[in-house]
Amino acid sequence: xxxxxxxxxxxxxxxxxxxxxxxxxxxxxxxxxxxxxxxxxxxxxxxxxxxxxxxxxxxxxxxxxxxxxxxxxxxxxxxxxxxxxxxxxxxxxxxxxxxxxxxxxxxxxxxxxxxxxxxxxxxxxxxxxxxxxxxxxxxxxxxxxxxxxxxxxxxxxxxxxxxxxxxxxxxxxxxxxxxxxxxxxxxxxxxxxxxxxxxxxxxxxxxxxxxxxxxxxxxxxxxxxxxx
Numbered sequence: 001x002x003x004x005x006x007x008x009x010x011x012x013x014x015x016x017x018x019x020x021x022x023x024x025x026x027x028x029x030x031x032x033x034x035x036x037x038x039x040x041x042x043x044x045x046x047x048x049x050x051x052x053x054x055x056x057x058x059x060x061x062x063x064x065x066x067x068x069x070x071x072x073x074x075x076x077x078x079x080x081x082x083x084x085x086x087x088x089x090x091x092x093x094x095x096x097x098x099x100x101x102x103x104x105x106x107x108x109x110x111x112x113x114x115x116x117x118x119x120x121x122x123x124x125x126x127x128x129x130x131x132x133x134x135x136x137x138x139x140x141x142x143x144x145x146x147x148x149x150x151x152x153x154x155x156x157x158x159x160x161x162x163x164x165x166x167x168x169x170x171x172x173x174x175x176x177x178x179x180x181x182x183x184x185x186x187x188x189x190x191x192x193x194x195x196x197x198x199x200x201x202x203x204x205x206x207x208x209x210x211x212x213x214x215x216x217x218x219x220x221x222x223x224x225x226x227x228x
Contacts, residue, residue, distance in 0.1 A: 002029075002030075002031065002050070002052050002053050002054050002055070003025075003028070003029075003030040003031065003053070003054075003055045003057060003225065004030065004031040004032075004033065004049060004050050004053035004055070004056055004057070005021075005025060005030060005031070005032045005033065005057045005058075005059055005225070006033050006034075006035065006047060006049070006056075006057070006058050006059070006068065006072060006076075007021065007022075007032065007033070007034050007058075007059040007060075007061075007064075008034075008035055008058070008059070008060045008061070008064035008065065008067055008068050009034075009036070009037070009061055009062075009064055010060070010061045010062025010063040010064045010067075010083075010084075011062060011063045011151070011154050011155065011158060012039060012118055012121055012122060012125070012137075012138055012151065013039075013061065013062070013064075013138070014036055014037075014039060014040055014041065014042045014136065014137075014138055015034035015035065015036040015042055016041075016042060016135065016136040017061075017134075017135055017136060018032070018034045019135070020135075020218060021218055021221070022034065024218055024222055025222070028222065028226075030225075031050055031053065033047040033050075034047070035047045035067075035068070037067060037150050037154065038146065038147060038150060039138040039147045039150055039151055040137070040138025040139060040140060040141055040143065040144075040147055041136075041138065041140045041141035044146075044150070046069070048072075049072065049075055055077050055078075055228065056075055056076050056077045056078075057076065057077060057078045057079070057080065057225055057228070058072070058073060058076040058078070058079045058080070058168075059079075059080040059082065059221070060079070060080070060081060060082065060084055061082040061083060061084065061212075062082070062083050062084055062085075062184065062185065062210065063084075063088075063154060063157070063158055063161075064082075064084065065079065065081060065084055065164060065165060065168065066157060066158075066161055066164075066165060067154065067157075068165070070165065070166075070167035071167075072167075073165055073167035073168050074167045074169075076168065076172060077172070077173070077228070078172055078173040078174070078175075078225070078228055079168055079172050079173075079174050079175075080174075080175045080177070080221060080224070080225075081164075081174065081175065081176050081177065081193065081197075081200075082177045082212060082217070083177065083178070083179045083182055083184070083185055083210050083211075083212055084176075084185070084193065085161065085185050085189045085190075085192070085193050086161065086162070086163040086164040086192060086193050086196045087161060087162050087163060087189065087192050087193075087196075088158050088159065088161045088185075088189060089159060089161075090186070090188040090189055090192065091188075092188075094186060094188055099159065102155060102158065102159050104117075105117055105121070105155060106152060106155050106156070109148055109151055109152045109155070110152075114143060114148060115139060115143055118138070118139060118143070118151075119131070119139065122134065122137055122139070124183045124184060124210070125183070125184055125209065125210040125211050126209060126210075126211050126213060127181070127183055127209045127210075128181055128207070128209055129209060129211070129213040129214055133213050133214070134211060134213070163196060164193075164196060164197070170197070173228060174197045174199070174200035174201070175200060175201045175202075175203065175221075175224050176193060176194065176197060176200045176201070176202045176203070177202075177203045177204075177205070177212065177217065177220070177221075178190050178202065178203070178204045178205065179205055179208040179209055179210055179212055180204060180205060180206035180207060180208060181206070181207055181208060181209050182208070182209055182210045183209060183210060184210040185210060201224065203220055205217075
C-alpha cells in the first residue's frame with residue numbers, strides 16, 4: 001500500500017514548516033507532498049494525487065483545509081485537522097472582536113504596516129513559545145505584491161468560512177488536534193469543529209499554541225496514520 005499525504009499550511013504559513021514531517025514520512029515509504037500558497041519565500045504551487053497512491057491523506061493546519069481544491073478533497077481517504085476550524089467567526093462578542101481584528105489586518109495589508117502586522121500575527125500564532133521557535137516564516141524574504149494579494153484574498157476567505165469544505169465527506173476518518181493555549185482559534189471555534197465532526201478522534205495539547213510547537217505532534221500524526 002502506498003500512502004500519499006497532501007499537507008497544506010495555513011494563513012501566513014508556508015510549506016517549509018512540514019520538512020521534519022516529510023523526512024519522517026520518507027522513512028516510512030510514504031509520499032509527502034506540500035502545496036504552497038506563495039505568500040513569502042516559496043513560490044505558489046499545487047500538487048496532485050499520485051495515480052499509484054492507495055491511501056490518500058489530507059493534513060491541514062488552521063486555514064489549510066479551506067485552501068485545497070475540492071477535487072483533491074473528494075479523493076481523500078482521511079483528514080487530519082491541526083488547530084483548524086470549520087467556522088472561524090463564532091457568534092456573540094467573540095465573533096464581533098474577531099471581525100474587527102480581521103478588518104484591521106486587511107487594512108494593514110494594503111499599506112506599509114503589512115510586515116509589522118504579520119510579525120504580530122506570527123508572534124500570537126507561536127505563543128506561548130517565542131516567535132524565534134518557528135522554523136521559518138513568510139517574512140524570511142521581502143513580502144512581494146503577489147504574496148500580499150494572496151494573503152488578502154485568504155484573509156477574506158477566513159471570514160467567510162462557515163463549515164469545513166463540502167468536498168470533505170462527513171464519514172471520512174478524521175483526527176482533530178487542538179491547542180489549548182491557541183490565541184488564533186479560540187475555545188468556541190474548537191467546540192464548533194468538534195460538533196461538526198462528532199466521530200473524530202481528538203488530541204488536545206493543553207499548553208500548546210496555534211503553531212503546535214513543543215508537542216509530540218509528529219509522533220502522534222504518524223501513529224494515527226499508521227493505524228488507518
